[in-house]
Amino acid sequence: MQHLLTVSKKVKYFIYQLSLIFSIMIGGYYFHLTYTTQTDILYFLTFLTLVVIGVLKGRIVSLGINLLIIFFIGSYKFWEAWVLDPQDSLERLTVTFGWLLLFLIGSAVSGMSHQIITFIFKENEKLHQKYNDLVMVDLDTGLDNRKRFELILEKEFKRSARYHYDLNLLLIKTNHFDDFETLYGQKETRHFTLEISKKLNKNTRISDFRFRVQKDIFAILLTNTPREHVDVVIHKLEQQLTSHTLLNSKKEVTTSYSFGVSHYQKEMKGFRDMYENAKQDLETYIY
Known part of the structure; x- marks a missing residue:
């Protein structure tokens, strides 16, 4: 049973890693399609940053930062669309919403990767501890420990x-x-x-x-x-x-x-x- 659970976790880890790579590829492709201003470069770098934060710190931290970014960017873009230049800004608003959606996907997928990586590290620590508990011989001398x-x-x-x-x-x-x-x-x-x-x-x-x-x-x-x-x-x-x-x-x-x-x-x-x-x-x- 424990072996099956380990295999299951490895399969999930593999799927999450593929999903992470796929989401980064989608972000890169979307950047290629929509790149017209320096703002698009900033969006792409923000996307990559959120992915890295998700892998290192977990889903909650990444999504929390993500929500703040969505709030500030969304508020500004709505104001820009209805006050400054409605005709031009509505088109840019669609592009921005695409990036905000990618932010959420990147944070969620990278956060799940962080979760499974953390689990694997903890399992390795448990196995290492069990190994130490079972070993009764000093490896350098061959004497009992x-x-x-x-x-x-x-x-x-x-x-x-x-x-x-x-x-x-x-x-x-x-x-x-x-x-x-x-x-x-x-x-x-x-x-x-x-x-x-x-x-x-x-x-x-x-x-x-x-x-x-x-x-x-x-x-x-x-x-x-x-x-x-x-x-x-x-x-x-x-x-x-x-x-x-x-x-x-x-x-x-x-x-x-x-x-x-x-x-x-x-x-x-x-x-x-x-x-x-x-x-x-x-x-x-x-x-």
Whole structure:
């Protein structure tokens, strides 16, 4: 059903666009037939302006401006036709009414185009949001992202509370990440984060979970791991991570990291307490 609605909207959009092009062509042809004075040029430019306003601002704005134009031009032309030169002005009055009718057509058609364009943009935004909600992987590193992190942390937290096994959360922050990106660029930064993910995968167990929770913060959820063993993991990661080889120049640079650890405790009310404790530990880490 949703697919049929999408097709229907696309057909309407196509029809409106054809109508818009057709109305502009009619305006151009009418200008060609009636062009005798500078006023006709002004009418044609006004017509195009109303079409542009309709596409950009919508039917209501375009028609509102249109009504004001019709009122002022119509009032002047009636006065001109009955007071100044009735014989000549009645002929020009017919031409003017033709332009006023085209103004209305252009405003209406362009306004409908604006409406369908706005709908398509909103639908694209909704689809983009749905895509972001469904994606659970960080595209630069291949690690699970923040959404998956919260789901798994909550799941493992409840399991640890039920079965009383050791659970540790390790946060790893790449210090001066923004400075690195400014200095070396986005391509080198993507390579940098990818290398971090490879080292995390290499130096942790298959049963552990690895995440990228922020652009400069990675997380490892260590299951069935006593608290004292986490220090061994930190030491091993610190040795592996501090040296990084640049993609372009193959030059080695030294990077620094901060670590924050939180161990499951039964006093914790929920998984977010565990995450907040790890963040606090991360902020006080001295490197």
